[in-house]
Amino acid sequence: MKTWQKLAVSNAAIRPFKIRETVLDTIRSFFKKEGFLEVETPLLCENPGTEPYLEVFKTTLKAQNFSDRPGFLVTSPELFMKKLLAAGVGSCFQICKSFRNEEGVSAFHNHEFTILEWYHVDADYTDVMTDCENLLLRILRTVSGDETAIILTYQGKEYDLSPGWERISVAEAFKKYANVDIDELLTEESLLKIGQEKGYSVTETTDWEEIYNQIFLNEIEPNLGKAKPTIIYEYPASQAALSKRKESDPRFAERFEFYIGGLELGNAFSELTDSDEQRARMQEDLEMRKKMDKYSYTLDEDFFTALKMGLPRTGGIAVGVDRLVMLFADVASVRETLFFPINEVFDFSVTESDKK
Amino acid sequence: MSIVKAGNIRKGMYLLHKDQPYYVTHTDFMSPGKGSAFMRVKYRNVITGNTEEFTYKSSESVEEAEIQSTQMQFLYVDGSDSVFMDNNTYEQVEIPTVMLEDKQGLLTPDIQVYVMFYNGKALGVSLPPKVRLKVTYAEEATAGNTQGQARKMVTLETGLEISAPIFVKEGDTLVIDTDTVSYVSRAN
Numbered sequence: 001m002k003t004w005q006k007l008a009v010s011n012a013a014i015r016p017f018k019i020r021e022t023v024l025d026t027i028r029s030f031f032k033k034e035g036f037l038e039v040e041t042p043l044l045c046e047n048p049g050t051e052p053y054l055e056v057f058k059t060t061l062k063a064q065n066f067s068d069r070p071g072f073l074v075t076s077p078e079l080f081m082k083k084l085l086a087a088g089v090g091s092c093f094q095i096c097k098s099f100r101n102e103e104g105v106s107a108f109h110n111h112e113f114t115i116l117e118w119y120h121v122d123a124d125y126t127d128v129m130t131d132c133e134n135l136l137l138r139i140l141r142t143v144s145g146d147e148t149a150i151i152l153t154y155q156g157k158e159y160d161l162s163p164g165w166e167r168i169s170v171a172e173a174f175k176k177y178a179n180v181d182i183d184e185l186l187t188e189e190s191l192l193k194i195g196q197e198k199g200y201s202v203t204e205t206t207d208w209e210e211i212y213n214q215i216f217l218n219e220i221e222p223n224l225g226k227a228k229p230t231i232i233y234e235y236p237a238s239q240a241a242l243s244k245r246k247e248s249d250p251r252f253a254e255r256f257e258f259y260i261g262g263l264e265l266g267n268a269f270s271e272l273t274d275s276d277e278q279r280a281r282m283q284e285d286l287e288m289r290k291k292m293d294k295y296s297y298t299l300d301e302d303f304f305t306a307l308k309m310g311l312p313r314t315g316g317i318a319v320g321v322d323r324l325v326m327l328f329a330d331v332a333s334v335r336e337t338l339f340f341p342i343n344e345v346f347d348f349s350v351t352e353s354d355k356k
Numbered sequence: 357m358s359i360v361k362a363g364n365i366r367k368g369m370y371l372l373h374k375d376q377p378y379y380v381t382h383t384d385f386m387s388p389g390k391g392s393a394f395m396r397v398k399y400r401n402v403i404t405g406n407t408e409e410f411t412y413k414s415s416e417s418v419e420e421a422e423i424q425s426t427q428m429q430f431l432y433v434d435g436s437d438s439v440f441m442d443n444n445t446y447e448q449v450e451i452p453t454v455m456l457e458d459k460q461g462l463l464t465p466d467i468q469v470y471v472m473f474y475n476g477k478a479l480g481v482s483l484p485p486k487v488r489l490k491v492t493y494a495e496e497a498t499a500g501n502t503q504g505q506a507r508k509m510v511t512l513e514t515g516l517e518i519s520a521p522i523f524v525k526e527g528d529t530l531v532i533d534t535d536t537v538s539y540v541s542r543a544n
Contacts, residue, residue, distance in 0.1 A: 009506040053391055102393075104385025199374060201416040210413050213391040217411040239391070 002344045003335075016329035016337050019143055023325050026142045027095060027116055030135055036118060037092040041080035043099075047300035048072040049079060050285035051241065055101040057111075058295050072297065073099035076318055077117055078242065079303045082271065085119055085314055086306035093118035095321060107333035108263065110342045114321035121312040124244075124270040125254045128315040129231050132258055132266060133163040136229070136324075143328045152260070154327050159260055160228040169234045171252070178219040185212070186236060186251055212236070225259035232257055241281050243269035260327060268317035275307035358420045362395045362412035370402070370421040370474070373410060377402050377421035377474045381457075385414065402479040405454055425470040425482060430463045438463065440471050440478070449478040456480065458537045461516030462487050483534040488543050489513055491528045494520070 006013040028038065046069065048056050054075045061071040074080075076098050084092060095116050103109040120127050140161050141149050150162040174180040178198075184190040188208040195211035196202040202211065224230040233256035237245055240253035254270035272278050282299055290296055325337040335341035365371065369380045378399035387393040393414040400407050412418060428440040428449070437450040438460065449471060453460055462483055463469070470482040493511035510520045512530070520530065520539045529543040 053387060053393075100387075103387055106384040106386070108384070109386075201413065203416075205415075206413075209391055213394065214411060214413060217386070217394055217396065222409070 003341065004339055004344075007339075016325065016331050017339065019329040020325045020337055022143050023139055023321070023328055024095065026139045027093075027135065027321075030138050031093045031118060034131075035091065036120075037089055039081065039084055039089070039092050039094050040096065041077045041084070041094060043074050043077075043097060044071050045074055045080075045300075046071065047079075047297055047303075049075050050282045050289065050299070051075065052285045052288035052292060052294070055294055057099050057101050070297065072295070075100050076115055078316070078318070079300050081117060081119055081316075082311060083302060083306040085121065085271075086309045086311050088312075091119060091121045091123075105343055105348065107335070108323060110322060110334055110338060112342065113334075116319040116321050116324075117316065119271070119314050119316040121314050123315045124313065125233065125256055125268050125315045128268045128317050129165075129167070129233075129256060129258075130163070132229075132231070132268075132317070132319075133161075133165055137161050137163065139324070139328060152327065154261060154330055155332060157261060158227070159225070162228075165228055165258070166225075166230040168230060168232055169252075170232060170236065171234065173220050173224075173232055174215070177223050178215050180215065209238070212239075221259070221264075222262045225261050225263070229258050229260045229265075232259065240269060241285060242272055242278070244272050263323065263327075264320075265323055265327075266317050266319035268315065271311060271314045271316050273307060273311040273313070275304050278307055279304055358422075359417045360420055361414070362397075362416050362418050363393065363414035365395055365397055365412070365418065370423045370472070371397075371399065372419040372421045373399075376404075377423075377479070378408070379480060381407070386411070400455075400457075402455065402474060403477075405452065421474055423479075424473045426473065427468055428471045430465060430467050430469060430481075432465065433460075440469070440481070451478045451480065459483055459534065461512070461514045462489070462532060462534055462537065464489065464514060485534060486531050486540060487534055488529050489516070489532055491520075491524060491526055491530060494524055494526045494528075 032038065056075055057073040059071045061069050077094050077096055081092060081094060093116065095114060097112055098115045099112050101111060103111050120131060140152055141147055150160055152159045152161050171182045171185065174185050180194055184194055191208055191211050192202050192206060195215065200211060200214050224232060234246060234252040235255045237251060237253045240255040243253040243255040246252045246254050255268065257264050257267050259265065286296065322334040322337050326334050329337060331337060363385065365380060365383055367380050367383060371378045371380060379402050380397055380399045382398035384396040385393065386396055394411050395414045396409065396411045398407065398409050426442060428442050431439045431441050433453060434450065436453055438453045438456060439448055439450050441448045459481060467487065471478050472480045472482060489512040491510050492513050495508055506522055507519045508522055509517050510524055511517050518537065518539055524530065524542065531540040531543050532538065533540050
């Protein structure tokens with residue numbers, strides 16, 4: 001039975017959607033109270049973000065008197081929001097749809113998903129960590145109706161959301177959970193050797209990023225956010241295309257993610273404000289996209305104009321709203337937070353071979 | 357020896373990992389956006405019975421465990437084992453019931469299944485897509501709870517409890533999907 005059909009036969013089926021409404025309302029009231037401006041930016045654009053590993057949805061824009069041109073659905077509203085920051089709107093937030101193609105159909109992914117982004121001006125990634133702690137506690141208390149609540153119960157496990165989340169750097173986590181030293185971590189040759197010793201498949205084509213992520217996913221991620229949320233911060237610079245490098249150690253970037261129960265909920269940066277460095281990194285991304293046979297497009301020149309005008313010192317973050325709702329509604333999958341999950345919009349039971 | 361790309365691993369496959377055979381129970385394709393694609397696999401070591409998780413690079417090659425299968429009849433449960441017999445040779449094999457997972461509640465004494473072997477050791481069974489089971493207990497539907505309660509739990513002859521529509525009665529025979537272990541229809 002599809003989700004929308006369940007609503008007709010079960011009074012209980014609406015529950016996660018009521019919680020979804022409360023979570024969205026609470027996010028809005030939280031940021032408005034903090035003085036953030038709510039903005040809306042385009043979902044359809046000509047120059048989407050350049051993340052090499054994300055694939056976009058491509059369409060064609062047809063307009064009278066103009067030739068057809070490619071159009072893309074955004075993978076996040078980031079570039080548009082940064083233009084607004086350069087224009088001086090101040091701290092701002094947005095809740096909108098974003099689209100990522102080639103995702104798996106899984107409990108935690110939907111190709112079309114709801115993203116929350118906020119940009120905190122005159123702030124850096126550490127201020128955004130505090131925002132996260134305060135926002136999640138606010139949502140917990142509103143959803144539970146208990147102004148003293150600090151415990152989130154999710155799938156039978158308890159998580160203490162009170163501020164003072166666990167904070168661990170990527171380098172510390174590699175040492176603690178995978179026994180990899182910082183110097184071994186940052187050199188391709190030594191990391192591949194360690195990967196091989198650990199029993200991961202290493203061939204001539206295996207690169208640093210693959211082993212870094214495979215160790216992270218197998219040995220580190222399952223330990224994150226166990227009894228309270230974990231903020232894991234300061235990523236190797238190569239893993240943070242839009243993020244400022246750490247001044248005291250430029251091998252790392254001022255990026256963090258936060259996790260509850262091994263699940264990633266948000267990804268934050270001290271935003272890179274240097275237009276030349278940004279252009280170089282995005283150009284590299286585009287080259288990489290070409291190599292990986294992804295859609296190609298041109299860079300968003302407006303974005304560099306904005307960076308040249310000057311971005312205020314800003315910390316920004318993207319949070320998966322469907323995952324947040326999943327946690328607070330205590331359901332096992334993001335599909336249960338959507339009236340129409342992707343597998344009920346597209347019929348995956350019909351495969352190519354069936355059609356023939 | 358057959359090789360599968362990790363990105364193509366599916367539930368129900370048998371894989372070799374560090375020379376041990378594993379039965380895949382769940383897969384998640386992950387493309388985290390900050391890196392290349394990975395396949396997170398939950399599987400059970402079919403020798404030890406332990407459930408484990410491993411994340412593969414989706415491009416890497418993984419060896420499938422060579423599994424033989426033989427059609428056999430389910431006989432009975434003996435302590436912690438379930439016993440099956442080959443109707444041609446009358447040879448019997450025992451499989452720890454824990455290895456059958458949710459399939460155990462679908463086994464009736466006349467059912468023909470495929471028993472899977474690895475290196476001569478029986479590890480699990482593969483069922484026909486649908487089986488028929490008799491309802492041994494179903495609460496009477498009352499008019500009061502039809503609103504929003506169009507389903508109820510019923511008990512089947514194997515002791516398995518499943519959710520079924522409210523019109524299902526004791527003595528009915530139900531068609532059950534063995535992959536999802538869920539109600540399909542009433543037989544006849």
